[in-house]
Amino acid sequence: xxxxxxxxYTTFALTTLLIRIIGTLIYYLPRFTRPHKTWTYRQVIAVxxxxxxxxxxxxxxxxxxxxxxxxxxxxxFIIISPPDTTTSDQLALHYSRSSILTSVPSISPxxxxxVWHPTLPSSxxxxxxxxxxxxxxxxxxxxxxxxxxxxxxxxxxxxxHVMLPxxxxxxxxxxxxxxxxxxxxxxxxYLLENLGLEPQNIILSGDSAGGNLVLSMIRYxxxxxTKGTEALPLSAAALLWSPWLDLTENGARKVDQHPRxxxxxxxxxxxxxxxxxxxxxxxxxxxxxxxxxxxxxxGMEEVFFEDQVAFVEEMRRLRNDIEFCEVNDAPHDIxxxxxxxxxxxxxxxxxxx
Numbered sequence: 001x002x003x004x005x006x007x008x009y010t011t012f013a014l015t016t017l018l019i020r021i022i023g024t025l026i027y028y029l030p031r032f033t034r035p036h037k038t039w040t041y042r043q044v045i046a047v048x049x050x051x052x053x054x055x056x057x058x059x060x061x062x063x064x065x066x067x068x069x070x071x072x073x074x075x076x077f078i079i080i081s082p083p084d085t086t087t088s089d090q091l092a093l094h095y096s097r098s099s100i101l102t103s104v105p106s107i108s109p110x111x112x113x114x115v116w117h118p119t120l121p122s123s124x125x126x127x128x129x130x131x132x133x134x135x136x137x138x139x140x141x142x143x144x145x146x147x148x149x150x151x152x153x154x155x156x157x158x159x160x161h162v163m164l165p166x167x168x169x170x171x172x173x174x175x176x177x178x179x180x181x182x183x184x185x186x187x188x189x190y191l192l193e194n195l196g197l198e199p200q201n202i203i204l205s206g207d208s209a210g211g212n213l214v215l216s217m218i219r220y221x222x223x224x225x226t227k228g229t230e231a232l233p234l235s236a237a238a239l240l241w242s243p244w245l246d247l248t249e250n251g252a253r254k255v256d257q258h259p260r261x262x263x264x265x266x267x268x269x270x271x272x273x274x275x276x277x278x279x280x281x282x283x284x285x286x287x288x289x290x291x292x293x294x295x296x297x298x299g300m301e302e303v304f305f306e307d308q309v310a311f312v313e314e315m316r317r318l319r320n321d322i323e324f325c326e327v328n329d330a331p332h333d334i335x336x337x338x339x340x341x342x343x344x345x346x347x348x349x350x351x352x353x
Contacts, residue, residue, distance in 0.1 A: 134208025136264030211243025299330030
C-alpha cells in the first residue's frame with residue numbers, strides 16, 4: 001500500500017501536471033534555454049517529459065505487479081522454470097553451497113516470463129541476444145507496450161532472435177539482489193539446456209540497470225570458472241547500453257539530490273550489504289572477463305558518462321577486450337528511449353556499430 005507521503009506527492013503531481021507541462025513547453029521555446037544547443041525543440045520536450053514521468057514513478061514508488069499471463073504478446077510470451085537441480089549435479093552444487101546465488105536465504109529461484117522478438121522461434125535459433133531491460137531495478141518491463149521498439153531494432157541489426165526475460169524487480173517482496181541475478185541465470189540456462197544453444201551463439205545484453213545485471217552475470221560466471229566450480233560457460237560477448245555502474249551514495253547523488261528518489265538502490269541492496277559491493281557497483285570493482293569481449297555504448301550528455309568512461313579505462317587496465325561507443329549529444333539510455341526522445345537514428349547507429 002502506498003505511503004501517506006507517496007499519496008500526498010501523487011495528489012500534488014497530478015494537480016500541478018498541466019501547469020508544469022505548459023511551463024516546460026513555453027520555457028524551452030528559445031534555443032538558449034535548452035540544455036544542449038544541438039537539440040531540437042521536439043527533442044528537448046520529449047527528454048524533459050520522459051524524465052518527468054520516470055521521476056514521478058520513482059517518487060511515488062509505483063508498483064505494477066508482473067504476471068505470467070500472456071497478453072498481446074501471444075505465443076511470443078513464454079514461461080521459464082528455474083534450472084532443475086535434480087538433473088544437474090553442477091547446478092545443484094551451485095544452489096546447495098555458499099555462493100552469491102545463495103547469499104540471501106529468503107531469495108530463491110522462481111519461474112519467470114520472457115518475450116521473444118521478432119517471433120517465437122519455430123526451431124532452434126542460430127543465435128540469440130539475451131537482453132535485460134533497464135528501470136533502476138524497480139520499473140519498466142518486457143511487455144510490447146513498454147519495450148517493443150528497441151528489441152525489434154536490435155533483432156534486425158543483429159540478424160538474430162532477441163529474448164527479454166521478465167526478471168524480478170526489487171520493489172517486490174523478497175526480490176532484492178540476488179533475485180535478478182538468479183532470474184538471469186534461469187534464462188541463460190534455458191537457452192543452453194532447453195534450446196540446446198552453444199554459448200558462442202548467445203550474446204548477453206542490457207540497458208541501464210539491465211547492463212548492471214549483465215555485468216553481475218559475467219562476474220558470477222567468471223568467478224565460478226576461476227574457482228574451478230563452473231556449471232555454465234561464458235557467452236560469446238556482452239552489449240552494455242548506458243550501463244548503471246555505481247550504486248554507492250556518490251553515484252546516487254549524480255541522479256538526484258533528493259534521497260527519496262534512491263528507491264531502486266534501497267530496494268535492490270540486501271539488508272546489511274554495502275552499496276559498493278562488487279556485485280552491485282561494477283565501477284571500482286573491475287575484473288577480468290577471461291577474453292569475453294564487451295561493447296559499451298554511452299551518451300556523452302548523460303549523467304553517468306564519467307562513470308562509464310572510468311569503467312572502460314578500469315577494465316582496459318585489466319587487459320579486457322572492451323569497445324567504447326560514445327554518442328554525441330545523447331542523454332541516458334537511447335537504446336530504450338531513442339524513439340521517445342527522438343534519437344532513433346543515433347540509437348540505431350549505435351546498435352549497428
